Amino acid sequence: MTNEEFQHLLSRGVVMLDGATGTNLQQAGMPIGVCPEQWILENRQVMIDLQRHFVEAGSQILYAPTFTGNRIKLAEYGLDDQLAAINQGLVAISKEAAQGKALVAGDMTMTGQQLYPMGDLTFEELVDVYRQQAKVLYDAGVDLFIVETMMSLQETRACVLAIKEVCDLPIMATLTFEKDGRTLYGTPPEAAVVVLQHLGVAAVGLNCSTGPADMVETVQKMYEYATVPLIAKPNAGLPEWDGDKTVYKTTPEEFAQDGKLLIEAGAHIVGGCCGTTPDHIRALHDAVCQMTPKAPHASHHRVLASERQVVEIQLDGSFQVIGERINPTGKKKLQAELRAGKLDLVRAMAREQERNGAAILDVNMGTNGIDEKEMMLKAIYEVTGVSGLPLSIDTSSPEIMEAALRIYPGRALVNSISCETEKRKQLLPVVKKYGAMFIALPVSDAGIPKTLEEKHAVLDELLTDAYDHGFTPEDIVVDALVATVGAAPTSALDCMATFSHCKRDLGLATVCGLSNISFGLPDRMYVNATFLSMAIASGLTMAIANPSQDLLMNTAAAANMLMNKEGSDLAYIHRMQYFDKKEAEKKRQEEAELLARQGMPADVAAGESQQTEQGPVNPVYQAVLEGEKDAVVSLAQAELAKGMAPDAVINDLLIPAITKVGDLYDKQVYFLPQLIASANTMETAIAYLEPLIKKAPGQQDMATIVIATVEGDVHDIGKNLVGLMLRNYGYKVIDLGKDVPAGTIIETALREKASVIGLSALMTTTMMHMKDVIAEAADKQYDGKIIIGGAAVTPSFSDEIGADGYSKDAADCVKLVSRLLS
Secondary structure, three states: OOHHHHHHHHHOOOEEEOOOOHHHHHHOOOOOOOOHHHHHHHOHHHHHHHHHHHHHHOOOEEEOOOOOOOHHHHHOOOOHHHHHHHHHHHHHHHHHHHOOOOEEEEEEOOOOOOEOOOOOEOHHHHHHHHHHHHHHHHHOOOOEEEEEEEOOHHHHHHHHHHHHOOOOOOEEEEEOOOOOOOOOOOOOHHHHHHHHHHHOOOEEEEEOOOOOHHHHHHHHHHHOOOOOOEEEEOOOOOEEEEOOEEEEOOOHHHHHHHHHHHHHHOEEEEOOOOOOOHHHHHHHHHHHOOOOOOOOOOOOOOEEEOOOOEEEOOOOOOOEEEEEEEOOOOOHHHHHHHHOOOOHHHHHHHHHHHHOOOOEEEEOOOOOOOOHHHHHHHHHHHHHHHOOOOEEEEOOOHHHHHHHHHHOOOEOEEEEEEOOHHHHHHHHHHHHHOOOEEEEEOOEOOEOOOOHHHHHHHHHHHHHHHHHOOOOHHHEEEEOOOOOOOOOOOHHHHHHHHHHHHHHHHOOEEEEEHHHHHOOOOOHHHHHHHHHHHHHHHOOOEEEEOOOOHHHHHHHHHHHHHOOOOOHHHHHHHHHHHHHHHHHHHHHHHHHHHHHHOOOOHHHHHHHHOOOOOOOOOHHHHHHHHOOHHHHHHHHHHHHHOOOOHHHHHHHHHHHHHHHHHHHHHOOOOOHHHHHHHHHHHHHHHHHHHHHOOOOOOOOOOOEEEEEEEOOOOOOHHHHHHHHHHHHOOOEEEEOOOOEOHHHHHHHHHHOOOOEEEEEOOOOOOOHHHHHHHHHHHHOOOOOEEEEEOOOOOHHHHHHHOOOEEOOOHHHHHHHHHHHHO
């Protein structure tokens, strides 16, 4: 199937997908805990009958049951060497069921292993895993691909890239979102649709998670940015416990009625996930088949995205700053750190620039004495770990640019592409492949233009080439080429002309390197600030600058307000409040230094000058808060050298810090990557400190906790994080792994005298085994507490099966255990 044929299918109206596979097969007798792919091959008629019923109900696209047919998942059953035969056989089953009346999509999903830097699996290893399965599915004759039930945007990117490197079949992609409206890894729906549609998927959306009514808001948020059709494949409501099994109680009629809301919200392609039967699909089809879906937007927003947020660049919006600090040019300290293989200063610069108001962070690793490619990739991982701002990738090497764009988990800005023949020939296809925006630099093979007219002519040539490659004006930001006014007296005026020409005549955003204008002049800050005001008034969209320069940032905020930019009045007030606070802190630090020079001890001087309620933040506390794993041990050693006891470092610094991290996670200030980074930092510190603690006579050990993913379930990301957090609070954690029988869990808990058992299950089909553990506990007279959690688990389910508590995540689990044991 070509993308044109896919578009033709969509032009006929709402497109119907199929319903659930797993829950229907279990109803038909598939046991929990078996390899679904193998069971289907051994019971092929059951699958054929189910999918034929879906086609009869109105499904136009069937998902081949290859969901977990990648080598990592199949290896859990010892079947990875049969990957080709298994996937080919499953596609054949769906094609037989379709009988030419429906298309067959090759179905791919997550591997269950965490990507670097949170796990050990590298991006290229994951792409290779997906590429292998995609090649087999393509050769087996699938009509298109579906990448579904994805919790990680980066893993979704890896799968999409792998498929595109195998074939040009249409790709649909759907993620699953938590109750807070984000994926498990913190991606909002807006970022998901922006990144994936620019990566080249034919349709994007969401599946699983919840029932149709609760999906409406997410679809609406996606539609605001969508230039491709949207997909919604909800469950038949939330799972409920009914006697000895989980059930979905949303009726086909209720499902269909709520499904109409999804079409109204912007969905074009609909179906059903967990709990939906052919009757649900038939009712949905009958309800929506005559509706006219909203068309995707004809043009896209001028927008960048990280894995955790989007940043819009509006021609008439507020002026924005691209933070320039992460660049070793002229920075000897940063150069030395990079040569030593360290990135502490890079992380600090990222945090500081975000605090000071940068909207985008430029990353440049160009300096002598390092492997620039290796350091660029490391820097991207480090910066995306500490900041949610989108990145501007700044390198003159096409090879390094491609490597950086490949692993960046968002939509980046490329800095930059010139009109030089070889550069644009190499870079334009690469930038298009990875869906990035780029800065257009009007420099040709002849060098920097000598006149304004020549500059605009070179720009026109570059734009023509870019548009021929499929770029639109919304993908491009023009660099006005600021020269120092000391050498070129008309430089500022020429720039104003370019800003105005790009905005009013070409509909293009603009950028400039702000400080270039004043090079070689005294008191440069005043020239820069004045130039900035003039430039904003002439249409400048953004500048590459240092956001810690308060005069520039304050000038920009005032200029936005005076030009009546939307929201600029409140933004100016907030900026001044931040500035006043920053100045007060600066004054306190100066007073402390003065007192210290007068002979007062540094810590006393800091206390004397500190007027805040909380006092100065301890470096160990801050290291945990910011996930500075490499620095935390040396910082803890410094506290010990001052006379602080090892247990005091843990109790007074580490535990309050990780508690604060948990609070930030609850408030959605932090997301899973930051939570894991902070937890790993604390674990590193505790591993160093615990051997130094002398146990007092009679002092009791902390409680023992046994954790496990229940039988039949092979997912353990959440459980692993729970174990990490509990260990950081001093508990002895025994992790039994995944797919653990009830008897093994209770035997271990009794033998180890565990006070608490923690059970995890991701799938609704395996939740019922939690009740088996509770029954086994009663039978073996285990008298400790049993707590449960997982994506499909709810507080009401916990009550119904008689568990002692439910936790929604790792941070909440620590609080729950503390309450139960107090």
